[in-house]
Amino acid sequence: MNIGEAARASGITAKMIRYYESVDLIPPAGRTEAGYRTYGERDVDTLRFIRRARDFGMPMDRVKLLVGLWQDKDRPSREVKAIALSQVAALEAKIAELTAMKDALAELARACHGDNRPDCPILSDLAGASFTSAHPGPDRRSGKAGQRFAGKRLA
Amino acid sequence: MNIGEAARASGITAKMIRYYESVDLIPPAGRTEAGYRTYGERDVDTLRFIRRARDFGMPMDRVKLLVGLWQDKDRPSREVKAIALSQVAALEAKIAELTAMKDALAELARACHGDNRPDCPILSDLAGASFTSAHPGPDRRSGKAGQRFAGKRLA
DNA sequence: TATGGGGCTTCCCACTGTGGGAAGGTCAAC
DNA sequence: GTTGACCTTCCCACAGTGGGAAGCCCCATA
Known part of the structure; x- marks a missing residue:
């Protein structure tokens, strides 16, 4: 399978597959003589897994963790x-x-x-003329605390 | 007032004030002889207004609209x-x-x-082995529809 | 065999906001 | 006159994603 087929099979664009590879979310794909990336069923499974995890709003690092656990048959x-x-x-x-x-x-x-x-x-x-309703807002003073989340714009 | 004071007074960092100016959310500030930006009470009011609007999750373009309306005394x-x-x-x-x-x-x-x-x-x-729970996900197939929103990460 | 179209490659740029930092000018206090 | 806090501009980074250019590759059809 080349990257286009893997993209169609997994629901992740070819662009994103390359990106995931570049950030080590997935291992480097095999290559043909001509340099084309090749994918097998297992790779597509992994990509689909990643897509689902992202659908749950998980940021990349959390997904990465999860993929690791998924591939480890003995994880608790x-x-x-x-x-x-x-x-x-x-x-x-x-x-x-x-x-x-x-x-x-x-x-x-x-x-x-x-x-x-x-x-x-x-x-x-x-x-601020009449500061009636006490809307707190996202508290931009607080530092790096809190959980990560892959917030998607509603573009 | 120079930019640092305006930042403290408005709750927007100096960095962001410059950025807002660069994207025409606010008009260019006045300058001293030496090139320092100067701000008055009205400018600080505008910055505070912007901060509040952003606290409501509004994206820049919506805020821009709103600032325009705010400054127009006759808006409906x-x-x-x-x-x-x-x-x-x-x-x-x-x-x-x-x-x-x-x-x-x-x-x-x-x-x-x-x-x-x-x-x-x-x-x-x-x-995807046992696709039981019907979780739809954010429907990445749908195009450009939907409202804009300044989603903030929970970083 | 030549040619065309679609797919692949890498590389760069855009976006949203925000922060970090470097290199250099300024201002005020001491 | 020196020091330190402030200002200036400019570049870089982040997370993800899309767009596109330049160039190579593969296959089918003429």
């Missing part, structure tokens, strides 16, 4: 579960953060009559 | 509310996506006994 399920649970915790933290934002903003929007008049509590709040 | 509150509501929708979409991930992963973790034995449904599921 304890370790796998720990990774999964820390990802669940990261997701919960992110959800809580977004929910706080959403609630605060929805409340402001609710208070805005939304007609042709110019006055609007949304702008007043953002300007 | 309808427009402001529309922006706020579309941000609420973006947040809700993101929350729904993360919640689906979290639930699916939590369910897998629940099913994993998490001891010293190697077998683990989390890995089986990720490998």
Whole structure:
């Protein structure tokens, strides 16, 4: 299988497969005489595994860990579960953060009559003029703490 | 006020203030003879406004819109509310996506006994061997649809 | 056998925001 | 006049992903 077929079979673009190789998430693929990368069923399985893990919002380093455990037939399920649970915790933290934002903003929007008049509590709040609703925000003062998470834009 | 004072007063780093200026989110600051940027109260207000808007997870382009409306004394509150509501929708979409991930992963973790034995449904599921739980994932096939959102990593 | 089209290779650039740092100018206090 | 804190610009990095160019390769068809 060349990279295009592996891409179609795994659901990961060829571009990304090369990238994953470059960051050592997957081992270097075999090459034909002409330098084309070659893949087997096992490689495609690994790629699919990676795609699923990424679908759970896992960042690369967590995925890497998990791939390692997956390939180790003797790993204790304890370790796998720990990774999964820390990802669940990261997701919960992110959800809580977004929910706080959403609630605060929805409340402001609710208070805005939304007609042709110019006055609007949304702008007043953002300007800090009347700091009513206590929206905390993502606390940009706190340092490197917290769980990793591969946040995807809603582009 | 020079940029350092403005940074402390607004809660935005000097680095970011320069960046905001470079991407035309804020107009070029005045300069002293020596080339130092100078800021007044109004500028700091604008920076604070931007910080709050970013705290609501708004991407730069949405913030830019909002800053424009904020500075226009005659804007209809309808427009402001529309922006706020579309941000609420973006947040809700993101929350729904993360919640689906979290639930699916939590369910897998629940099913994993998490001891010293190697077998683990989390890995089986990720490998696609037994595709039981219908976790959809962020649907990477769908194109450019959806709302923008300034997703922040949990780094 | 020649030619064309599609696939492969590597390499660079873009994006979002943010931070780090180097090299050099400035300002104020001592 | 020196020191240290501040400012300036410029480049680099990060995570992932996409876009694209330049050049080689493989296969089918004329």
